[in-house]
Amino acid sequence: MLRRLLFILWLSTFAGAQQPPAPVQDEPDKPFPGTHKQIEEILKANHERNLKDLEKMARLVEQVQADARKDSHNVISLQSLRNLEQIEKLSKGIRERMKFY
Numbered sequence: 001m002l003r004r005l006l007f008i009l010w011l012s013t014f015a016g017a018q019q020p021p022a023p024v025q026d027e028p029d030k031p032f033p034g035t036h037k038q039i040e041e042i043l044k045a046n047h048e049r050n051l052k053d054l055e056k057m058a059r060l061v062e063q064v065q066a067d068a069r070k071d072s073h074n075v076i077s078l079q080s081l082r083n084l085e086q087i088e089k090l091s092k093g094i095r096e097r098m099k100f101y
Contacts, residue, residue: 046097053090060087 060083067080 043100046100050094050097053094057087057090060084060090 064080064083064087067077067083071077071080
């Protein structure tokens with residue numbers, strides 16, 4: 001019984017080796033270039049969204065600072081944690097949009 005199991009495991013290693021390799025895609029995350037006008041419109045929209053997100057981040061940072069000043073040194077409020085998570089999410093979005101070009 002053990003020999004049969006080992007034989008099946010041994011055969012399965014060769015079966016996996018016979019599969020062709022997966023095709024490699026060259027940078028699938030980059031969008032199709034499009035025309036110069038389309039690229040300019042996308043960049044302009046990204047810039048406006050970045051400015052809005054930065055303003056929102058600044059408000060959230062001020063709220064977290066105010067909460068940190070009024071809270072004790074070993075306690076942080078749940079709202080402050082949520083604000084910090086929102087700040088992180090906004091910064092990641094801004095970073096991704098800035099990588100566009």
